[in-house]
Amino acid sequence: MECPIARLLLTGNSVSLFGLRRIGKSSLLVGIEELIRKGKAVPVTLELQGAHRIETLVGKLMQACEKEGQGTLVDGIRSLYAGASTRMPAAVRAVYRLVTGGAGEGQESQAGVKDVLDYLEVALGPLAEKLQKSDRKIVLILDELPFFCQDLHGQGGADKRHVAAFLSELRRWRRDGLTMLVGGSIGVHRLERDLGIDPNLFGDLNHEQLPPLENEDAAALVAALVRGCAFDFWTPEHAQGVIAAPPAAYPTFFQSIFLELQRAARGRALTAERTGEIAVETTEKLLQDNFFPQFNHRLTYYEAAEAEVAMKLFRVLAREPTPIAADVLGKEFPEDWPLARKTALLAALRQDDFLQKLPGNHFAFAMPLVAAWWKEQDALAG
Numbered sequence: 001m002e003c004p005i006a007r008l009l010l011t012g013n014s015v016s017l018f019g020l021r022r023i024g025k026s027s028l029l030v031g032i033e034e035l036i037r038k039g040k041a042v043p044v045t046l047e048l049q050g051a052h053r054i055e056t057l058v059g060k061l062m063q064a065c066e067k068e069g070q071g072t073l074v075d076g077i078r079s080l081y082a083g084a085s086t087r088m089p090a091a092v093r094a095v096y097r098l099v100t101g102g103a104g105e106g107q108e109s110q111a112g113v114k115d116v117l118d119y120l121e122v123a124l125g126p127l128a129e130k131l132q133k134s135d136r137k138i139v140l141i142l143d144e145l146p147f148f149c150q151d152l153h154g155q156g157g158a159d160k161r162h163v164a165a166f167l168s169e170l171r172r173w174r175r176d177g178l179t180m181l182v183g184g185s186i187g188v189h190r191l192e193r194d195l196g197i198d199p200n201l202f203g204d205l206n207h208e209q210l211p212p213l214e215n216e217d218a219a220a221l222v223a224a225l226v227r228g229c230a231f232d233f234w235t236p237e238h239a240q241g242v243i244a245a246p247p248a249a250y251p252t253f254f255q256s257i258f259l260e261l262q263r264a265a266r267g268r269a270l271t272a273e274r275t276g277e278i279a280v281e282t283t284e285k286l287l288q289d290n291f292f293p294q295f296n297h298r299l300t301y302y303e304a305a306e307a308e309v310a311m312k313l314f315r316v317l318a319r320e321p322t323p324i325a326a327d328v329l330g331k332e333f334p335e336d337w338p339l340a341r342k343t344a345l346l347a348a349l350r351q352d353d354f355l356q357k358l359p360g361n362h363f364a365f366a367m368p369l370v371a372a373w374w375k376e377q378d379a380l381a382g
Contacts (some may be wrong), residue, residue, distance in 0.1 A: 041137040120122065128169075128172070132176060138179070212251070218243055240276075241273075252286070260278050
């Protein structure tokens, strides 16, 4: 299957991928990892949610390299710190504690969290060089990086300047040739709002959005689920009712629908009509309980004036079945807003999966889920 994200990574382009929870981002990352391997490169994936220390990040990186069979690379990384002594920078000694388990380290050479944070470039710079000089191309996948940065600040003792220094170091890695996929369920613009991070630290990333399944792939997934459930009553009419129910063909909808179909069947046949009804009911529940609240929550992170403009943009997009030109949307912004503020809002709305930018400087809803959410919001607002 063609995957634009994997193609970008294999050709040396770094990517950002932010998606709603339960929309299938984790499954997509698994597929991307496999395509990277087929492309003769090595995917090194770090799941960062719940982590809040630089040393933990280094440990996760080594574990991921071990998992991919890169023992020589791991040995090279460990060698960076294996000779830690009182003459080495405190940052290196602190990372050394993690990668060697503290073996042979005396009390006089111990260092703390603050040492790592104050000397990030010293601690992490040689690590990047090892990754870049690997025999096989390394693609570094940092899943939930925004959460890690927030927790690095909130729980890990990092000042805002430390988080900025860490992200600046990652940008230097990319600039020096280390390909990277930055992912998560919240966009990096949240770091700009919460921690004052310069958005230019992510300006080199190609922003990609999670696409729904193509018709052929959706049909194949439904067929696989039918086989898994052993539904001997299944017909093309049953499949049509299931595929037509969700506003977009994301795997999570079909998986939830078939869980409900299993409960409803319990050894008896279901009519195509009843199957379609269950599919619609399950889809609506998933929208109301999972996806719509995520959009509502994301909108709360915007300033009141920005949220008001965003809703005006949504209303314009909902009126037309085709993408809207940027100059048409531009009329919805206050006249006294500088261009930088308008651009920042559009970028944030793209990262939060509200909007997508199309060729010809046109905009549309990022996905049918947004259109469905806004249709309900607009109706509730009267």
